[in-house]
Amino acid sequence: MDVSRHEPLPPPETRVPREAARPPLGEFVSLTARVVNGTFGGGSTILGVFQRELVERKGWLTGEQYGLCFAVARITPGTSILAFCAAVGWSFSRWRGALLGITAAALPCAAIAVGMLLAYEELKTLAWFAIALRGAMAAAIGVMLAAGWSIMQPYWKGGNAPRHAFILVLSIALMMFVRLSPFPILGMAALAGFLLPERPDVGGKA
Amino acid sequence: MNVFLLYLLLLKATVSAFSGMTVIPVMRDELVVKHHAITDEQLNTAIVIGRSTPGPNGLHVVCVGYFAAGYPGALAGLLALLTPAALAIPLLRFLQAHQEGRRMRSAIHAVVVASVGLMVGTAYDLSASALTTPAAWGVAAVALVVLVASRIDTVWVIAAAALAMLALSWFLPGLAV
Secondary structure, three states: OOHHHOOOOOOHHHOOOOOOOOOOHHHHHHHHHHHHHOOOOOHHHHHHHHHHHHHHHOOOOOHHHHHHHHHHHHHOOOOHHHHHHHHHHHHHHHHHHHHHHHHHHHHHHHHHHHHHHHHHHHHOOOHHHHHHHHHHHHHHHHHHHHHHHHHHHHHHOOOOHHHHHHHHHHHHHHHHOOOOOHHHHHHHHHHHHHHOOOOOOOOOOO | OOHHHHHHHHHHHHHOOOOHHHHHHHHHHHHHHHOOOOOHHHHHHHHHHHHOOOOOHHHHHHHHHHHHHHHHHHHHHHHHHHHHHHHHHHHHHHHHHOOOOHHHHHHHHHHHHHHHHHHHHHHHHHHHHHOOOHHHHHHHHHHHHHHHHOOOOHHHHHHHHHHHHHHHHHHOHHHHO
């Protein structure tokens, strides 16, 4: 989605109203479908576009309301964008809004993904396609590591960085050398985090 | 594979992850290692297609469901992707009451960091089937550097990697095939 093609922003003093105006549900669903399914780049990119649309352009959420939905999206298990759409939809129209929000966000792009899989099934026997796919699969390894790098950035900052580095190295070791399955590793991490809370007086993510 | 079991296994992966890519270690453990429902190559293809599609990062769950059980599997994957989002609503209400919970925040941070560790371990495991030639190693390394050092969209990096491998197989077949 190219946000630069939209109409110009209103003057700054009108961007964030004190009391946000709730939208008609149809307009929220339409905006959600357009923003989520028209944006490449995943969660962070889409949340950035949503901030611009929901708070600055439409005024449907105040900055504080957006911040709360953003925080909820970050701590909800699963895909953060879908949690964000559920939280925003619930804020507007309770369960009906939440259900329509996640459906508008997920259904069109899931259909696109299945369409691409069907094309893959047709093409995979062609020699040139198999070679190109090997390149894409090699890149996928880079994509995973780059995503990990990006996720870790806020956790390298501040006084809790050594603690985060320790958790990172320990989880890698438990998976690669002890061959522990992911679920108990995540469970132990959650328990350790809860029982030994981070220092509150440091910068960064903590 | 039984579609309900597939839904539960994919749900286990989605509820234990806090970003799209971090579902992969649990999915691989359940569907590749334990149940042999898909192969590493199919998992890797699912990641490629999921990342090449607009929208949220977790769409590879739908692709994995399709590889495991066809269209019903894709539907199971979609439902497994959607279900955890419902947790956002009680969390929204809970957060409004406990926004400054330090222990809760610490637990979430620890899970996110551990998830990244699991991603590194999974990337290592997947590399056995994806990085079989010197050219593949080179492509993976260049993709990693480009993605870390620039804001280029992932889909263009994946497309460029596919074209690069085609070009290498043409000009330097000894390295790429």
